Amino acid sequence: MMLKSTKDDEVEGPSNNPSELQQESLYTLYMIGGRPSISGPAVYFQKFNFDEEKWTVIPDKMPEARTEFAVATHENAIWIIGGNDSNLHVTNTVFVYNPKAGACERWRREKPMNLARYSLCAAILEGKLYVVGGTGQEGVSAQVEVWNGLTNTWEFRKSMNVERSDLSIGVLERRMYAVGGYGKDRSRFVSVEYYCSIHDKWVFVRPLSPENVRYGVGVVGNVLYSVGKTHFGCLRRSLSGLHSWSPGPTLPIPIKGFDVVADCTFLYLVGGVPDVLAHPTHWKFNTVNRKWYKLPSPLGCPLYDAKAALISNNTERHCCRL
Template sequence: MTFYISSTSDMTTNESTSEEDLGPGRDVLYMFGGARPVRFYERSEGNSLQLYNFDRDEWVNVKRKRKRRRNFSAVVAYEGCIWIIGGQLSNGRPTSSVLVYNPTKGHWRNGPKMRHKRHSLCAIVVDGDIYAVGGVKGTRELYETEAFTRRSGWVKKTPMYYRRSNFAIAARNGTIYALGGNSNVYDIIRSVESYPVHREDLRFWQLDALGLPNPRRGPKAAVVNDKLYVLGGDVGNTVAVKDFAARPLKWIKISELRHVPSRFDVVPFGTRLYVVGTVLKGAEYTFAEVFDTESCEWTSLQRPIGEPIPSVSAVIEKEYSRL
């Protein structure tokens, strides 16, 4: 089965495709964005989009007709499309704009803008709604939270307790967790706070008594089998886990990243964590690997195509073929 890419120009209106008109879907790992090298110590915002074929262990470039460069965006899979939310434009300014990619048609379109311009934010889908949290605007970190619903568009939600950028986000049983990050340009924090989406009587962010093992800037997090995993961050390359079924609750170091990436992303899939990122110290390179949470073993994947791509985002979504 091959990936279907249309040569049609960018779309600016909503589009839908019935799965009844498509062949069987398979899951595909997409990697977006980053910055591209220009000259020594200079980078500009990139617009790379690659997909990973699990069966062939290879990456494929997805071409696009119009260049839309941005960096430090949040990426989620939502209703069969990939949403690239916010970020930093090539002029260095944050944006509230949203780009939506339909992998079935190979189309790009403009999505609904957020209420706040921001980069270095996090986003996650919980119960059919997209939540955009934190980030940076100007020189200040944000604590604003907003959610996108099909009925109401982007709506304001209760802000976080701490201002955060470069933090991790994960969700479990309708509760969103924000972990670590920067509270300002100088301070790196270890605090964890949670937002219970389902609780009508308790819809505000709550500080967890059990923070991260240490302050972390730029970590990533994921939930697998009722366990919360946090990976990496500027303080090191450790992988720690918190088992919600265990008592007492505590963080346990179980492994280390085999690379110490400057920027990376983590995508949970089944019992595995797929990691893509870029190492910028010494020989620069982009890598991809998978961590099996049951065996605690790492497996290397084929490296993404082309030059190193810092600040990548990754997501898994279905790919379909036309009947």
């Protein structure tokens, strides 16, 4: 049923396009954490089955409660990194969930990060897991660490040009982009910089407009989408290396506190709280036909600050919340 339409973008119910359904059946969408209110604890862990169009609660609970952690999909498992514990103490712990392992082996611990921090972000660049920014005991951080799977250790890499907490990360054309975030004085950034692993350095690029920076980044094809409360911004890199932002689509409704994850066609908006509580908060955006589709709501009440991840037999990709 058509709910709303504009000149460029449309909002519809669940897709019945066979090609879209076939593509999505290769994935399972996971929602980790999430709070009924901004001050509540993270207690939820659910997965969405695209074939059945429904959410189910995963009985495998996290080993310890965490809030404001980072999530990445690496080696076909979900990595939950850092964050605050139930007493609001900042941690450097790393938990890994492998949904395809045996019932007693799905959760494991990996070696903790060198630095404890929350409101950090994680991404996969050239097959390696990076954690970036966040806030630790000494305040907002610009530090970058990478996981070395051969030695099972975390190694430092070049720090960002500025300290960022509550940022977003997206990988576009072998570069890792840090978008937005808060600085030491809690001011909101619109600046953007990328990391080149070959030269181990960060480079500033063109900033984006304020309405397009806040809650998440997703990369589809050669476009990085930065998603704000009401609008997208689209970053492209030309063959000559120049970066340019262009306006993207408008969100179906204003939403805050969501996460963004992407596959090769869709952006998924998971979690969050709408300005009007009766409105749905879970959506997918088809970057080809520029249509919005509603997703069924997870079990329970609206979830602020949830994290999302996609698991597939042959693809893994994740983009973090701002």
